[in-house]
Amino acid sequence: MPTYDDWNVIDDEEEELQDPSFFEGKRDAILFCIDCSEPMHELRDDPKYEDVKTCHLFTALESAMQIQKKKVVVGPNDAVGIVLFNTTRPNESKGHTSEIKKNSYVYQPIAPISAPTIQELIRLLDAAREDPEVLRSTFPPTPGIKKMPMGDVITSCNWVLRDGAPKTASKRVFLITDDDDPHPGSKQLLMSARTTLVDLTQSGVQVEPFFIATPEKPFDPSKFYSSVLLPSSVNDDDTKDGVLPESISITRIDDLLSQMRFHEVPKRALFSIPFQLANGFVLGIKGYGLVTEQKKGSYKYFVDLGDRMEVAGSRTVYLDEDNQAEVDKSNMLFGMSLGAPPLDGSDDDSEAAMSTARAVPVGRRPFYTADETRSFRTLDIEPGIRLLGFKDRNELAFEDNVKHSTFIFPDEIKYAGSKRTFTALLKSMIAKKKIGLVLALTRRNASPVFCAMLPQDEKDEEGGWNEPAGFHLIPLPFADDIRAAPLEEAFRAPDEIKDAARAWIDKLCVKNGTYPPDSYPNPALAYHNAQLQASAFREDFDPESFEDLTKPPLDLIHKRAGTLLKEWKKALISDESANVVVAVTGTKRKADVNVDEAEIRSKHEAGTLAKLRVDQLKDFLKNKSQPVSGKKADLIDRIGEWLDTHE
The missing domain is CATH 2.40.290.10 (Ku70; Chain: A; Domain 2)
Incomplete structure (x- = not known):
């Protein structure tokens, strides 16, 4: 097990962790593990379109496709794969290891996000939308009630992630099924699945379950999965055995995508x-x-290689101005500019600067190595x-x-x-x-x-x-980080106006008293991402079809509280205190009298020192530890003498 020292080696980073580049450098690997059993192929009425048949497998694949399309824009460095289990379709590719168990099929190996792979899935879904039997013929389910052991399913996921996921990525498995008891009455298969899942979790993989339930067939996690899946709560002692949170059970199949988008963002530790x-x-x-704050992705440079475009790598190097040669960063010294440069104009002694215990000569600047500056910052x-x-x-x-x-x-x-x-x-x-x-x-x-x-x-x-x-x-x-807030006495509204305002505020409260930020994305960022997504898949982008979810529903507001708002406005206009404007006097800012030495010297050489004000002349003399008494002519003569002796 690596030590904490190895986990925190980020010496090359100078930015704070809140910088978005920290999150862009982290990769995410998601493996969709989808059940292909007979109930997942059962045709049902589509909740969106009339006279259209669909199945749970189609919805699961469509959700995986939507997540991949989103990651093309927000996570192009991430990796995604799809594994189907409880299907008789064999694996044609010989690149997989022998640990891919029987009745599991790797439809998409773990690989970086690519538009051609997603377009292949889109074509499959388009064909399945026209002919609902396409998915059954493409991924035939296992016959009868024979089910693949969940331990073998988890083992297959483990080996797919091991072969394709980057080592430094956060690895997760999205388990999608509608079968709440795959092995009824078999304690041996249950214990095997739990043991395999413990091994998967210890290797750094997190399992996110999505249990599909319908009004006709509710999903009961206590039959099997509550004994297999590991609790993630801190208060393990408080959790009841055999009970999992109800939020993982999706009662409406069209909620699958919204739940996936909520869990799609990985919980990356800072x-x-x-x-x-x-x-x-x-x-x-x-x-x-x-x-x-989620921001637009950083721009990248590309190199045209004729048949393809490759991302150009960038790096920062330090050059010696005299020799025009690259300098190793470990040989660089750090210092600060204090006061005027040395009078003799000589350079610092490099040997004295590099010594462990050194005495800096008078008139020379102190320099420190990278380890010394880091020691100053961290106090060792x-x-x-x-x-x-x-x-x-x-x-x-x-x-x-x-x-x-x-x-x-x-x-x-x-x-x-x-x-x-x-x-x-x-x-x-x-x-x-x-x-x-x-x-x-x-x-x-x-x-x-x-x-x-x-x-x-x-x-x-x-x-x-x-x-x-x-x-x-x-x-x-x-x-000094806390400033006293200015206390200003304001006019207080009478109780009649407060009651009138409270009436329409109660009518416009947020549903359930909570604000879900995932339901209201940043419109500027969403519009930008929609354009990039359409460009990546060569689709037509219609600006008129973009919906800004942050716009207030004005018609609904007027319907609910229009009359109350008018009554509150009338009461506000009739109140005298609401029409009083308090006059605020501004403070006069002190003029800037600072003049640098270069400007003083240039005016002295041109003979135009008399154009400066007296306060500017006195300020310059004060900074040079010179007397400031006398008339303006005396000040000019004193400045001229100082400049002549300090050329």
Whole structure:
């Protein structure tokens, strides 16, 4: 197992982790594992189109196609594959290993996103839309009630990911099925599936289940999958055996794509570092950013090779101006410019600069190696979080949260028992209403900061959990980071106007009292991505068909609260305090009197120093430690004498 030192080797990065390039460099590998049994081929009425038949297998493949089309724009470096199980179609390709089990078919091997591969899937779906029997003939299901063991399914997924997924990618399996009990009454197959899944999880693969349910056939996870799938909650002791969250069961088949898009964004950890509770008492944690703005992808340069276009690689090199030769970055020194250059104009002694313990001569600038500058920044502290103590929760003020917080979660890979210890600390702090004070250094080229560790309990809502259990790591501000807000007395609205405003506000509240950000994408970014997607697949893009989901539904607003808004407007106009404008006097800004030495010297040589103001002349003399008394002519003569002696 690599140490934490190997996990945090990012010395070449100078940006903060909030930079979008950090996320662009991370790869994601998704393997769609789709059930091809007889119930998945059963034809049903299409929920969107009349007189059209479809099946669950068609919807699953269509969802996989939509996710791949989205990744062409937002994740071109990611890898996607499709494996079908419970089908009699054999694997034609000999490139797969012998571990691909019988009755499983690799339709798309794990490979980087490519438009031709997606277009092949689109043609298959177009043919299946015209003839619903195409999928049955292309991927014939296993006969009768014979089902492929789930342990073999997981093994096949493991080997497909091993052969095709990048080693540094976050690997996930999207399991799609409508069979809640594939092996009724067989405890041996159940234990085999769970053991195989544990091996898959320990290799760094996460399984995301999508269970399809219909009103005629509900899905009961307690029959099989609740005993196979591993719980991801921190509070493992609180979870009931044989019960999984209801959110993984999709009651409407058209919700499959929306659920996949929610789970499609991988949960990428910003850092993996140790958490030291005391000397010799350490557990492992991972940190996640809860709020990250999604931006347009970075532009790339391409080279035309005639038959194809290749991405041009770019790198940064440092050149010696005198020798015009590339300089190794490890030989570079760092320093800062302080004051005027040396009077003799001599260069710094390189041998003295490179020595371990050196005395800088008078008039020479000090230089430091890369290791020394990193030591200044990190104070020779290794990446990690150290617990310093506890405080009452009410001592954490609202204004202390001036920067984005980080959510930390236990990591069992480095230290066994981290989840159990983390959970015990979390429950104890919540019960005693305490917060933790920690010293955190999240990566090697960052600076250590004092943080408040705010506990958060898991909150359950209808349909599954909403907020996970863990700690919010809040960077504490310095004294000069907080500014006193100007207190201005404003006019207060009377109770009649408040009641009139509250009436229409209650009519326009968000549904269920929550705001789902995934339902309202950034219109500028969505419009940009739609154009790129149409260009990648050579499709016609119709700007008129683009729908901006952030536009308010004006007709619905007028229907619900139009009368109440008019009444509130009438009450607001009739109130005298609403029509009063408070006059605010501005403050006069002090004039800038700074004049640099180059400008003073040029005016002295031209004989135009008299054009400068007295305050500018005095400011220059004050910076040169010269007297500022006397008239303007005396100041000009004094400046001229100083310039003549300091040429």
